[in-house]
Structures are given as C-alpha cells and as structure tokens.
Amino acid sequence: MSIAKFPLPDVGEGLTEAEIVSWKVAVGDQVSVNQTICEIETAKSIVELPCPFAGEVVELFAKEGDTVEVGNPIIAVRVVGASPIPVLSEPDAPATGDEKDTGAEYKIPTLVGYGDSGDVKSRRSRAVAAMAPVTTAIPVSMVRAAAASESIMAKPPIRKMAKELGVDLGSVVGTGMHGEITREDVIGSASQASVFKNLTTPDAPSEREERIPVKGVRKAIATAMVRSAFTAPHVSIFVDVDATRTMEYVKRLKNSVDFAGIKVTPLLIMAKAMIWAARRNKMVNSTWTDEEIIVHNFVNLGIAAATPRGLIVPNIKDADAMSMIELAQAIEQLAATAREGKTTQEDMSNGTITITNIGVFGVDTGTPILNPGEVGIVALGSIRKKPWVVDDEIVVRQVTTIGATFDHRVVDGDVASRFVQDVASVIEEPALLLD
Amino acid sequence: MAPFFQVRAKLGPVIPDNSIPMLQLLSPDGTYGVPKEYAKYGEIIDSISEDTLLAMYRDMARIRRFDIEAIALQRQGQLGLWVPAIGQEGAQIGSGYGVGPNDHIFPSYREHGVALTHGVELMSILKMMRGVNHGGWNPEETRFHLYAIVLASQVLHAVGYAMGVKFDGKVGTGNLEEDLAVISYFGDGATAEGDISESLLFAAVNKAPIVFFIQNNQWAISSRVDTQTTVPLYTRGEGFGVPGLRIDGNDVLANYAATKYHMDQAREGAGPVLLEALTYRIGAHTTSDDPSKYRDEEEVEYWKARDPIQRFETFLRRQGINDDFFDEVKIAGDALAADIREQTFALGIPPLENIFNHVYSEEHPEIDRQKAWLKAYEEKMGSHE
Numbered sequence: 001m002s003i004a005k006f007p008l009p010d011v012g013e014g015l016t017e018a019e020i021v022s023w024k025v026a027v028g029d030q031v032s033v034n035q036t037i038c039e040i041e042t043a044k045s046i047v048e049l050p051c052p053f054a055g056e057v058v059e060l061f062a063k064e065g066d067t068v069e070v071g072n073p074i075i076a077v078r079v080v081g082a083s084p085i086p087v088l089s090e091p092d093a094p095a096t097g098d099e100k101d102t103g104a105e106y107k108i109p110t111l112v113g114y115g116d117s118g119d120v121k122s123r124r125s126r127a128v129a130a131m132a133p134v135t136t137a138i139p140v141s142m143v144r145a146a147a148a149s150e151s152i153m154a155k156p157p158i159r160k161m162a163k164e165l166g167v168d169l170g171s172v173v174g175t176g177m178h179g180e181i182t183r184e185d186v187i188g189s190a191s192q193a194s195v196f197k198n199l200t201t202p203d204a205p206s207e208r209e210e211r212i213p214v215k216g217v218r219k220a221i222a223t224a225m226v227r228s229a230f231t232a233p234h235v236s237i238f239v240d241v242d243a244t245r246t247m248e249y250v251k252r253l254k255n256s257v258d259f260a261g262i263k264v265t266p267l268l269i270m271a272k273a274m275i276w277a278a279r280r281n282k283m284v285n286s287t288w289t290d291e292e293i294i295v296h297n298f299v300n301l302g303i304a305a306a307t308p309r310g311l312i313v314p315n316i317k318d319a320d321a322m323s324m325i326e327l328a329q330a331i332e333q334l335a336a337t338a339r340e341g342k343t344t345q346e347d348m349s350n351g352t353i354t355i356t357n358i359g360v361f362g363v364d365t366g367t368p369i370l371n372p373g374e375v376g377i378v379a380l381g382s383i384r385k386k387p388w389v390v391d392d393e394i395v396v397r398q399v400t401t402i403g404a405t406f407d408h409r410v411v412d413g414d415v416a417s418r419f420v421q422d423v424a425s426v427i428e429e430p431a432l433l434l435d
Numbered sequence: 436m437a438p439f440f441q442v443r444a445k446l447g448p449v450i451p452d453n454s455i456p457m458l459q460l461l462s463p464d465g466t467y468g469v470p471k472e473y474a475k476y477g478e479i480i481d482s483i484s485e486d487t488l489l490a491m492y493r494d495m496a497r498i499r500r501f502d503i504e505a506i507a508l509q510r511q512g513q514l515g516l517w518v519p520a521i522g523q524e525g526a527q528i529g530s531g532y533g534v535g536p537n538d539h540i541f542p543s544y545r546e547h548g549v550a551l552t553h554g555v556e557l558m559s560i561l562k563m564m565r566g567v568n569h570g571g572w573n574p575e576e577t578r579f580h581l582y583a584i585v586l587a588s589q590v591l592h593a594v595g596y597a598m599g600v601k602f603d604g605k606v607g608t609g610n611l612e613e614d615l616a617v618i619s620y621f622g623d624g625a626t627a628e629g630d631i632s633e634s635l636l637f638a639a640v641n642k643a644p645i646v647f648f649i650q651n652n653q654w655a656i657s658s659r660v661d662t663q664t665t666v667p668l669y670t671r672g673e674g675f676g677v678p679g680l681r682i683d684g685n686d687v688l689a690n691y692a693a694t695k696y697h698m699d700q701a702r703e704g705a706g707p708v709l710l711e712a713l714t715y716r717i718g719a720h721t722t723s724d725d726p727s728k729y730r731d732e733e734e735v736e737y738w739k740a741r742d743p744i745q746r747f748e749t750f751l752r753r754q755g756i757n758d759d760f761f762d763e764v765k766i767a768g769d770a771l772a773a774d775i776r777e778q779t780f781a782l783g784i785p786p787l788e789n790i791f792n793h794v795y796s797e798e799h800p801e802i803d804r805q806k807a808w809l810k811a812y813e814e815k816m817g818s819h820e
Contacts, residue, residue: 009512012723033776034507045725052511109784110512111565 004053005073005107011040011047018042019067020074029057037075052108055079073107152261154181165190170261171336228370232288232407236367237416241424243383244398249430253324262325263332266400267303267357270380271327272433273426274355275299275320281419284376285353288410302354302371303331305338306361313371314343315351359383365401375407378423402427448734449653449660451713455667458693459683463741465749467688476692483691485754491532491687492751493764495524495744498548500768501557502718504775505564509722513779514564520545522685522717525743526650528552529690530618530712535698537578537615539600541593544582545650545716546620553579557771558778566785569793586621587630590647593619594634597643597707606644607704616644616701618694624655626671627663638707639676646697647672647709650684652716657729669711677707684714685743715741787813 008018018040025037034050037057059076062068152169154162158181162169165186172189174181246269253264278285278299286295301319305312314337316322316330337343354371359382368377381401388397402424406416426432458473460480469477502521509517520527527548534540534553542549547560559571563582570581583589597617600606605613625631626649638645649668653660664671669679680697682689690712697708715738719726748761791806 007512009510010515011510013516034504044723045728047510047722047725049510050507052513108512108780111515111784 002079003058003076004055004079005076006037006049006052007073007107007110008040008068008070009049009110010070011049012042012044015042015044015070017067017069020062020064021046022064023060024048025051025057025060025075027057027060031055031057031077049074051075051077053077053079071110152181153179154186158183158186162186162189168263170263171332224372225369228372231372232370232375233409234367234370234405235408235411235413235416236403236405237420238365238401238403239420239424240399240401241427242388242397243400243427246427246430247383247398258325259328262328264328265331266359266383267355267380268324268328268331269427269430269433270357270378270423271301271303271316271319271331271355272324273423273430274353274378275301276426276433277419277422278353278376279320280422281415283411283415284406284419286375286410287352287373288375288407293410296352298352300350300352302351302374302377303334304354304356304371305335305343307338307341307343309341312338312343312348313351313354314338314347315354317350353377355380359400365403368403368405370405370407375410376419377405378420379403400427446659446661448731448737450734450737451653452667455681457681457683457713458689459686460688460692461683461686461746461750463685463746465746465753467750476689476696479692479695480688487532488751488754489756489760491528491691492744492747493767494531494548494551495528495687495747496764496768497771498524498528498551499744500772501551501775502547504772505561506718506722508561508776508779509564514561514722515566516564517722518545518564519716519718519721520547522738522742523650523652523714524548525687525747526682526684526690526712526714529687530620530648530694530710533691533694533696533698534618535615535702537613538698538702539574539593539596539615539617540579541589541596541617541619542579542582543586543589543620543622543625544584545622546582549620550577550579553577555579558775561775561779562782565779565782566789567782587625587628587634590619590621590625590634591630593617594638594643594645597638597645598641601641601643606702614702616646616698618646618648618698620648620650622655623649623651623653623660623663623668624658626668627655631671632675635672635675635677635707635709639672642704642706644701644704645707646694646701647677647707648694649709649711650714651711652684652714654716654720654726654730656720656724657726667711669709672707672709677709679709679711682710682712684712685738685741685746687743687747714743717742 010016011018019042021039021041023038025031025035031037031051032054033052036048037051039046039048055077057075058078061073061075068074153174153176154169159169161183162172162181167186167189169181169186172181172185175185176182243266246266249269250264250266253259253268282295282297283293285299286293298318299320300315300317302313302315305314314334316327316334319327319330322330334343334347337347351371351374353374354368354377356368356377356379358366358368359380362382365381366379368379370377379402381403383398383400385396386399387394388399389395390397402420404416404420404423411419456472458476460469460473460477461467469480499521502519505514505517506519508514523545527546528551531549531552534549540546540549540553547557550560551557554577555572559568560582562568563570572579572581574580580589580592583592594617600615600617605615608614619634621631635647637643638647651660651668655663660668667681669681672679680693682693684690693710697710701708717735717738751760787809788806790809791802794802
C-alpha cells in the first residue's frame with residue numbers, strides 16, 4: 001500500500017492555474033484508472049480530469065471553487081501494492097497514521113508549463129510551501145472582465161482625441177457598432193470629467209445669496225454625519241509618509257501588459273494597503289451594536305465618491321478576495337456608477353471600512369468622519385514633492401499625509417496607531433503587499 | 436462590447452451540401468453499393484481480401500483507442516499536448532492502405548492513423564508530444580515523413596520531393612520495384628494558405644507524381660470551412676490544372692479505393708490530383724481547445740451518426756463477421772492502451788537543456804545565455820517534482 005498524489009497538470013500549454021469546478025469523487029470512494037475525478041476550469045476551457053491510478057481516495061486537497069496552481073497536488077489515492085506507475089521523484093514526507101501503509105508517499109511527475117502568470121508571489125510559494133495547494137479563489141468572471149477591457153475598440157483619431165482630452169478609454173462605454181467608442185462618447189466623457197476637475201471658475205452669481213433645499217443626498221449626508229459624530233466618540237490620527245515608492249509602483253503597473261486599459265492610481269495601492277492592514281488589525285474592520293462588537297472577516301471597502309449630487313459612499317463587496325487587477329476594475333466601476341448616478345442602496349449598505357481620497361482635491365489631509373455603522377475611515381491626502389529627511393540629508397520625496405478616524409468605543413489607541421502605521425508602511429514600501 | 440463572433444454564430448451548424456457529387460461506397464447505414472460513374476473505384480474494392488478488410492477495421496479501432504488514451508495521458512500531465520484524430524479514422528486508415536510500398540507520405544500533425552499503417556511506432560508520436568524527441572522515426576524506413584507543425588509547409592516539401600522523383604526518372608517506367616508517387620496530407624484550414632496554391636501550381640506544371648489529400652474536417656480550429664472557401668475544396672486545383680474528387684471521408688472503402696487508384700495513376704505518370712475527404716473532427720482541435728465554445732451540439736450529432744468505425748462494423752457484421760472478432764479487437768485495444776500508459780509514464784521528464792541543445796551544432800553565446808537564465812529561473816521557482 002502506498003499513497004499516490006496527483007498534481008494539477010497543465011492541460012493547455014502554459015496555464016499556471018485552474019479552478020476546481022466540481023468533484024466527481026469523495027474521500028473513501030474507490031476510483032479506477034481514467035475515471036473522471038473532477039472538472040476544472042482553466043483560462044481556456046472547462047475540462048474533466050481522469051484519474052491516473054486506481055485505489056481509494058484518501059484526501060482531496062482543494063474545495064470546489066478553489067483555484068489551484070499547476071503542480072500542486074489535488075487528490076491523494078491509496079493504491080494497492082507499490083507505486084502504480086514508475087515514480088521518478090523522491091518520496092515526499094513520510095506518511096502519518098495508518099501503519100498498514102509502507103510509509104511511502106508519491107507524487108507523480110507531471111509536465112508543467114511556463115505561462116506568464118505575472119504573479120511572482122504565488123509562483124514563489126510553490127517552492128516555499130509545496131503542501132499548501134490552494135491560492136485565493138479568483139472568480140473567473142473577473143478574470144474574463146480583465147481580458148475584455150483590454151480590447152478597446154476606437155479608431156486612431158478618436159484615441160488621439162481621448163489622449164488630448166485626458167479621457168481614459170477604458171472607462172468609456174462605447175455606443176458604436178460592436179461597442180466601438182465614438183467621437184461623441186469621448187466628448188461626453190470629457191465633459192463629465194471636467195465637472196470633477198472643476199477647472200473653470202464660474203462667474204459670480206448676481207444674487208446675494210442662494211437657498212438650496214435640504215433634501216435628497218444632501219439631507220442624507222447631513223443626517224449620517226450628525227448621527228456618526230454624535231453617537232461614536234471619534235479619535236483621529238495623522239501620519240506623514242514618503243510615498244515615492246508607491247508612485248513608482250503605480251507607474252510600473254500602468255506600463256505593465258497585465259494592466260493595459262485598467263486605471264491605476266495611488267488610491268488602488270491605498271485600498272490594498274488598508275485591506276492588508278485591516279487583516280493584521282481586525283478591530284478596525286468591525287461594527288458596534290451596543291450589545292456586541294461584530295468583527296468582520298471580510299472587507300466591504302467603502303470609497304467616498306464626490307458626485308454632482310453630493311458625497312456618497314458605495315462599497316466594494318469582498319474587496320479582500322480580489323486581486324490587484326480586480327480591485328482596480330472594481331474601483332473604476334464604482335466611480336463610473338457613482339458619476340452616472342446609478343449607485344444603488346445595496347451598493348452603499350454593509351460597508352465595513354472606508355477610504356476617502358481627499359488628495360484629488362489637492363488637500364493635504366483632513367479629519368474624516370466615520371461612515372455610520374463602521375469604526376474606521378482613512379483619508380488619503382494629496383501626494384506631492386516635499387523635502388524629506390533621508391540619512392540626515394534633506395532630499396526631495398513624494399510625500400503624503402494619511403489621516404484616520406476611529407470609533408473609540410471599539411478601537412483603542414494602540415490598535416489605531418498600529419493600523420495607521422501598517423497602512424503607512426505599505427505606502428512607503430508597496431512590496432509589503434507581496435508578504 | 437459585442438464580440439465579432441456573435442455575428443458568425445448565426446451561420447448555423449456546419450453541414451456539407453449533399454447535392455455535390457461525392458464518391459461513397461458505404462452509405463452511413465453500412466450498405467455497400469457502387470454508383471455507375473464510380474465503377475473504376477468499385478473494381479479496386481472487388482479485389483480486396485477479407486483479411487485486408489479485417490486488418491483495416493483493426494487499425495481503425497486500434498488508433499481510436501490509442502487516441503482516447505493519449506487524451507487521458509495529456510489530462511494527467513504526461514503529454515504537453517495531444518491532437519485528437521477521433522472521427523477521421525476512415526479517411527486516414529483507408530488512404531493509408533491505398534499508398535504503395537515505395538511511395539512517400541508527407542503528413543501534417545494529426546495523421547496518427549496513416550502513421551500506423553506505415554509502421555511508425557505509436558510511442559514515437561507520444562514521445563514527440565511529451566517533448567522527449569522531435570518525432571524519432573526514420574522517414575527513410577517508414578517513408579512516412581516527420582509531422583509538420585507549421586501548417587501547409589509539408590505540402591511544399593511533398594511537391595519538391597515529387598518533382599525530384601520525376602527528375603530521377605522514377606515515374607511511369609513500368610518498373611514497379613522502382614517507381615513511386617508522393618501523397619501529402621493537409622486540412623481545410625491549410626487550403627487558405629498561399630503555400631497550397633504554390634504547391635498546386637508547381638505540381639501541375641511539372642506534372643509531378645503527387646496526390647494532394649485534404650481531410651476536410653470542417654473546422655480550422657474555430658474557423659468554419661465556409662468562411663475560408665466559397666467553392667468546394669476539391670475544385671480548388673482546377674485553375675492550376677489539378678483535377679479533384681470529393682470522397683466521403685468517413686467511408687473507409689471509398690478512401691482506400693480513391694487513394695489506391697490515384698496513387699497508381701500518379702506513379703504511372705498521370706500527374707497530380709486533389710482528393711477532398713469530407714470528414715469531421717469529433718473532438719477538440721487539440722487538448723488546449725474547447726470546441727463547445729464555437730460549434731453546435733446538433734452538428735456534432737449529425738457527424739456522430741456518420742461515424743466511420745460504426746459504419747464499417749455494420750458492413751462487416753453483414754458480411755458474417757461476428758462478436759468473436761470484435762471482442763478480440765476490443766481486448767487488443769485495451770491492452771495497447773495499458774501498454775502505452777505504462778511506457779509513457781516511464782519516459783521521464785525531458786531535461787530542460789534539450790530545448791537548447793539542438794539549436795546550433797556549435798557553441799552559441801546567446802543560446803548559452805538563455806539556457807543559464809532558464810536554469811536560474813527554475814532554481815528560483817523550486818522543483819516541480
């Protein structure tokens with residue numbers, strides 16, 4: 001008796017991973033050679049995997065919906081006799097438990113391709129942790145969306161015009177044939193953008209004063225602010241940070257093939273930093289209910305959005321499960337939906353922590369007020385060149401201020417400080433995200 | 436954004452126009468009959484022995500079982516890629532039997548059935564798909580040349596070889612020990628390449644001893660045949676002076692008769708001819724392809740009802756061949772599968788250096804640099820074993 005493991009093969013010339021769509025066998029089942037054991041979905045297709053050996057299933061290393069890296073074992077089978085097939089590799093770690101086993105464990109050697117995953121971290125993890133097969137599940141639909149956004153259809157003059165007007169074609173919805181972006185689409189998008197840039201100063205109105213009825217979004221903002229400020233004791237913390245490396249990282253991502261057509265901004269790195277820091281300091285990602293504190297192990301990341309109708313805070317559901325590309329797309333989508341005034345109540349409910357990007361308005365920092373129901377909010381100030389001390393010398397660095405406010409009922413000063421320090425350290429060194 | 440292919444999806448299933456004349460001796464229900472205009476092909480079938488018929492069936496079943504096992508081996512990480520030929524056994528085995536003992540064959544990369552009929556070790560094909568070798572059989576011995584991965588390139592090679600045969604004076608001398616002809620296999624997709632037009636022209640003006648054999652399996656990966664030609668492919672050579680014939684590619688007897696007849700003619704100096712075997716690739720283009728993304732189930736069902744092996748089995752049973760034979764074939768197929776499975780696992784993983792070792796015959800600094808880079812990369816990533 002010995003245990004044979006089947007590593008996920010590269011079924012399609014250069015694939016690096018696949019999602020387990022469904023298992024056709026369970027632990028304890030007898031399997032025969034070439035019996036279908038599972039269905040996997042790769043970037044190319046859905047395929048069935050036949051079992052390379054016969055015996056009893058002793059372990060499944062991944063769940064349905066998990067994404068497994070090529071080369072990591074997905075199933076272990078107790079086979080009768082010695083190894084079912086010639087095994088070229090050294091036996092793995094000795095088997096534990098069952099004394100009837102010979103103690104030998106085998107992983108059959110498989111051919112592994114060299115697809116460009118672009119994800120150094122998960123590739124490296126193969127060597128470091130060969131026994132941890134499951135990487136974070138990435139919904140296939142999101143991956144496809146990433147691929148789709150790369151194929152922007154617009155004629156060269158339209159692309160030139162978009163560039164001149166500062167319009168990101170990736171965020172424009174084309175209305176032409178097959179979704180082609182037309183001249184009108186770009187112009188429409190450009191005028192929308194100018195609303196936020198506020199580049200033109202309006203003429204002074206002739207009336208001495210203007211009365212704006214308190215209703216709609218404005219009323220909701222007011223109510224929320226008052227409720228927040230008067231129910232939760234706020235505590236705010238500020239820290240200056242050298243964001244030079246973040247800016248370089250943003251530049252690199254912008255130029256990378258994987259992010260072609262995707263909007264990359266410092267806000268994206270900030271969002272990633274917050275998710276990372278929130279995982280290390282769970283209390284900041286919770287809710288106070290008087291009876292209990294609900295600590296969330298997911299992050300519905302609120303992003304404060306200025307719209308023509310006022311401030312709204314939609315959130316990105318399960319932002320912690322997203323890859324950098326998915327998160328970038330989600331932020332872009334959230335902003336576009338908000339601009340179009342199509343944000344729904346659902347988009348705005350069940351947020352767990354919020355980020356507000358006041359830097360886009362050219363402000364260094366501010367004291368953010370908590371989004372009701374949440375206990376943490378972080379403000380990202382403008383990033384600009386300032387004198388900074390490095391090794392006792394004053395050098396020019398890109399500096400920003402991170403401001404954060406917490407509900408002091410839940411978040412103590414030390415947790416708050418550690419959280420902000422964590423966010424700041426990522427901004428200072430984005431490579432920490434690879435941790 | 437609306438993808439372009441949605442527009443094409445409206446074309447409906449790819450089912451050929453059955454009003455176009457086609458050589459068919461076995462109808463899809465296994466009934467044998469020779470239409471008057473095809474009498475010369477019927478005469479060839481009249482002279483086949485029962486043993487040859489059974490050998491043809493055995494090879495068709497054998498290559499299908501081999502194919503199924505190879506797909507499983509690819510899915511188990513034992514082959515880098517597999518190119519299934521399931522559904523095309525009638526065209527491949529039939530034509531393979533029609534090629535004479537001196538003739539040369541220039542295949543594409545899906546001709547496993549033809550390879551089998553000319554003594555190529557099936558393990559050689561698996562080794563190639565595992566990256567262990569580049570084919571490994573000796574074309575001088577088998578007269579079956581190495582697989583051509585670059586579409587249509589083999590047809591130029593074939594025409595060149597046929598022209599050489601003519602220059603050597605080995606055509607139409609009546610000396611059956613010496614005379615030979617050439618056959619080249621390619622698909623419907625390759626016909627859209629310029630190489631094929633050049634090949635047809637050179638073959639025609641030089642009256643080269645060659646049979647162009649198109650396996651029209653309806654799909655060039657995901658491109659339908661009717662988006663690549665507006666006329667039936669067997670007429671493609673007419674403007675160049677190469678006459679053509681359409682064959683029911685899933686009728687093994689028609690493929691045998693047509694190939695035998697026209698190879699004999701070419702060997703005797705009649706010049707080139709173009710055969711279009713109408714068939715269907717039941718499986719994927721390769722194991723990297725998912726045909727459900729581009730074709731209808733309805734279409735696949737149409738072709739499954741015209742399966743070449745099922746059709747031939749029905750015919751043989753009517754000739755009095757019973758279960759004993761078919762059971763024996765099945766057992767032999769499973770034994771073959773078990774054997775190639777064991778041999779494939781025993782092949783080991785080819786060393787990475789092989790990628791670089793045969794690029795230049797001498798030391799080359801750029802190749803050395805790439806080799807060193809890949810080695811360092813591998814070490815960084817850790818072992819796959």
